[in-house]
Amino acid sequence: MKQRHVVCLILWLASLVALSWGGDERIIEVARFSAQHQASGLPEGWKPLTFKKIPKPTTYELVRDGEQVAVKAVSESSASGLIKEVRIDPKEFPIIRWKWKVENIIQKSDVTKKDGDDYPARLYITFEYEPGKVSVAKKLKFMAGRALFGDIPIAAINYIWETKTPVGTIIDNAYTDFVKMIVVQSGPKNIGRWIEESRNIHEDYKNAFGEEPPMINGVAIMTDTDNTSEQAIAYYGDIIFTRQP
Numbered sequence: 001m002k003q004r005h006v007v008c009l010i011l012w013l014a015s016l017v018a019l020s021w022g023g024d025e026r027i028i029e030v031a032r033f034s035a036q037h038q039a040s041g042l043p044e045g046w047k048p049l050t051f052k053k054i055p056k057p058t059t060y061e062l063v064r065d066g067e068q069v070a071v072k073a074v075s076e077s078s079a080s081g082l083i084k085e086v087r088i089d090p091k092e093f094p095i096i097r098w099k100w101k102v103e104n105i106i107q108k109s110d111v112t113k114k115d116g117d118d119y120p121a122r123l124y125i126t127f128e129y130e131p132g133k134v135s136v137a138k139k140l141k142f143m144a145g146r147a148l149f150g151d152i153p154i155a156a157i158n159y160i161w162e163t164k165t166p167v168g169t170i171i172d173n174a175y176t177d178f179v180k181m182i183v184v185q186s187g188p189k190n191i192g193r194w195i196e197e198s199r200n201i202h203e204d205y206k207n208a209f210g211e212e213p214p215m216i217n218g219v220a221i222m223t224d225t226d227n228t229s230e231q232a233i234a235y236y237g238d239i240i241f242t243r244q245p
Contacts, residue, residue, distance in 0.1 A: 027240055029240050030084060033238055040061060040062055043062055043071060048082060054078070056079075058073055058075040058078045058223050058225075070236055074223075076231050077226060077230070079226035080222070086216060089215055089216075090201050090213045090215075094201055096239070096240070097242065098236070098238065098239040100234060101194045105162075114174045118227045120161050120232040121160070123158070123219070124221070125156060126155070126219075126220070127205075127217060155179075157179075157182060158181045161184070161186070161234075162183045163186065165186055168183065170207060180209065182208065194237065
């Protein structure tokens with residue numbers, strides 16, 4: 001009997017290790033910056049996300065922050081991101097978890113205005129274009145948007161660290177209603193602290209767009225100050241998707 005209990009304990013501990021290190025079917029690791037061997041350069045599997053009309057990009061680099069490796073973003077009147085292509089079903093893996101830290105907020109940040117569309121940190125989730133599930137009106141609007149701006153997503157959610165807008169606010173992006181902004185941190189209260197976030201992206205998408213979400217095809221991190229001409233420094237930690245607990 002005692003031996004049987006020992007075996008059960010070993011199996012239970014093994015399951016915890018697997019869950020922690022991504023060897024579990026309940027987890028999709030999008031970013032495990034903390035496991036990078038070298039704290040310099042860009043993280044493996046991520047590529048720059050730049051914008052034609054913005055000449056100065058934000059700089060990103062793996063750094064050691066205390067005992068962990070993270071991505072440090074430095075923005076000086078600049079804007080760009082880092083993006084990773086994925087294919088994740090938000091119905092199967094609805095929970096997204098990540099860690100981030102900012103060193104300052106942006107004084108002129110205002111989620112309702114184009115000239116205030118800057119944030120010290122944002123997590124950007126893009127969704128696939130599935131023509132059969134899109135209304136004719138939205139399809140025409142999407143095609144017109146692509147003709148003007150290039151390869152844009154049919155829908156995206158931005159989880160943002162804002163300056164004054166209340167946490168929980170869901171609002172159209174100042175430039176396009178194809179992108180919904182969700183405020184998860186606001187103001188200076190948590191400046192300089194690592195914050196762990198958890199969101200149900202399946203529910204957030206339904207609340208933001210009023211319909212079931214398509215497949216997720218991209219995850220990006222972004223720190224930008226091009227509209228306000230300010231400066232910002234942020235750190236991004238690991239990002240994972242999980243099944244519903």
